[in-house]
Amino acid sequence: MRRLYVVTHPEATHHVEGLVGGWYDSALTGRGHDQAAAIARRLRELIPPGVEVELYSSDLRRTVETAEPIARLFAVRANLLPGLREKSYGIAGGRPQSWLDERFVPPPATGERLDHDEGVEGAETKLEWVTRVYRAVGHIGSSDRAHQIVVTHGGSLSWVVAAWLGLPVAACAYAAFRASSGGITVLHEDDRFRNRTLHTLNDTGHL
Known part of the structure; x- marks a missing residue:
């Protein structure tokens, strides 16, 4: 058996200030820090005692701060991976969300959706x-x-979910798995058939 526990960072300053996140390096709010502690405790309940755990995190401040109480509770070091960052919104990062909304060009219903230009300089x-x-x-x-x-x-x-399930990148033109701040998603691989499942999506009962 193998399990991946995917945590979305809790409340950050850009949420409450109405700013675009992306690569803008916002921090957790006081409430967010409390939520991060609750996330760590919930993970401790989910993961059997005595097993070895690996911890990975985006390298942005709000995810690093989320990973800190988890690292302390499990006595591990967080491996920081820039590849886990949120989408870069280029020059919109850190600006008011309304600024981005006025300029954003949504993808077409059909046709080129993955390599679509959203109209924001520097955005991925x-x-x-x-x-x-x-x-x-x-x-x-x-x-x-x-x-x-x-x-x-x-x-x-x-x-993360799509990659774990082995979906081709092309499927991400439409696929989406929505989660709220501070949620825990559990991905499971069985030890006989090696089938991978989305076991739990966005559990927030600990918040």
């Missing part, structure tokens, strides 16, 4: 975003640990 395309998250999940999957914790962002969670 969806293809660039998905590709780097897939690469990060591939790195995580190369380990033989049975229990791994991944701390990432609400948007990037979709690509």
